[in-house]
Amino acid sequence: MSRAAFRDVVLACPVSVPYERFSARGAQYFIGTALRGLLAEGGLAKREVDGLCASSFSLFPDSGIGLLRALGLEATWLDTIPLGGASGIVALRRAARAVESGDADIVACIAGDTCAPGGFREATARFSQASQDAVYPVGAGGPNASFAMITDHYMRRFGAVAEDFGRLCVAQRANAGPNPRALLRKPITLEEYLASRPISAPVRLLDCVMPCAGAEAFLVMRREEAEARGLPHCHLLAATERHNAYADDPVQERGGWAADRETLFAAAGVTPAGVDLFQSYDDYPVISFLQLEDLGFCAKGEAGAFVAAHDLSTTGDFPMNTGGGQHSTGQAGAAGGFLGLTETLRQLTGAAEGRAVPGARIGLVSGFGMIAYDRGLSCGAAVLAAA
């Protein structure tokens, strides 16, 4: 069997804990709120959840086991995924193997983070010892500076201009309009994008994802478990992860997706043309560009033209980041890497109120995380199908 393939594994019960720009609560609160939401959504008693897979930046120094204790949960299977924006895809892969093998029956995959005023700065300052050592004192720019390096390189290498990135930001914000969970729903224009102030040139304010507090969660189980419980679900057709790919590229211009996309699509039995909706990991537009290219929707360097040539709305010819993406909802820390999964699960189970992609059967979700000074180290992607 392909390493990307899974047997009869499904996702159910998408839960999004409402985002807040800042919060004085702790990460455990948001993760606990998500767990409560999963139980309510699934009609489950707490003891029926026997696996937990958690991701969080601000949970530290508490651990997964500390979470079980704090939430009064007993488990036969426990994992924590510290891979930032790749955590959602990787958590799904871990949980899927756990239920496939019978190590667990129902796994709660939860990512949640708090965001104290100034907390984002603090978190990024301590983000990665290796990264900050290598760049001291320059890493103080945090992710903005790193993504600026990648954007700067992409623009020079492929001739991209600010308008290329701007069109994606404008389209995503338009998609957020009907999404009640998005913190930023007011439409923006290309002119407003271009006029937004420089943060870490060439990255502008409207390129940057907005940190916030919140959580995203879903359940992973075998198909017969979901069917017996009558839970709306979608199938996991295939998923891949790859870490530290293309380490010799001077500055990142591709991610591990490029090495895995054939494996991914072959295991899923679909082609890029068969994808009905795509959720990229969209913390900065250049990263969405890399995913469009590396996942096979267009050739390297042509994402800007691709975005300009397609309608990314839910009723368009290429529905992408259909709830507005993190760019509009905000980035609740590690939950940013789960957002594409909960959104796709809603779309494929007919639960995307007011923003449904008509007739959606196949969804592609991508994750990206662990930015070092000129590259993200973890990439993953999953293909989901309506039941």
Add this chain to the structure above:
Amino acid sequence: MDSTLDRPLPVTTLETEPFWEGARAGRLVLMRCAECGRLAPPLAPRCPACLSAARAPQTCSGRVSLRGRTVLHLPALPGHPPPLVVVECAVAEEPAVMLVALDPEGISERLPPGAALRLGFATEANGQAYAVVAGAGA
């Protein structure tokens, strides 16, 4: 809110001591693998090519080429008011090894990618060394 949060200082280990010691003396010191000959990035714990720990410090020329550039407009570092020009550059002796440095004079603005620069080090008041670039003729 302190707009220029104090940053945690790099932790020196036995493996990274030659780099930081060189940096404090203004020199770029990298470790060359005794087994495969590769020059390692500043903080690699072993040779990343062959994983050997048999390495010897080598003082590099400081010749580097410009690879990337950003201008930080937000306050990022105590004592370094914005805008702050940050460059990424490849080491002449081993172009796969990249360093991030401050460009205090902003000279990179007029230079194309691949342009030659001279990499050295400056020191914060707290003794922390950090990389800086100057023109190739400097």
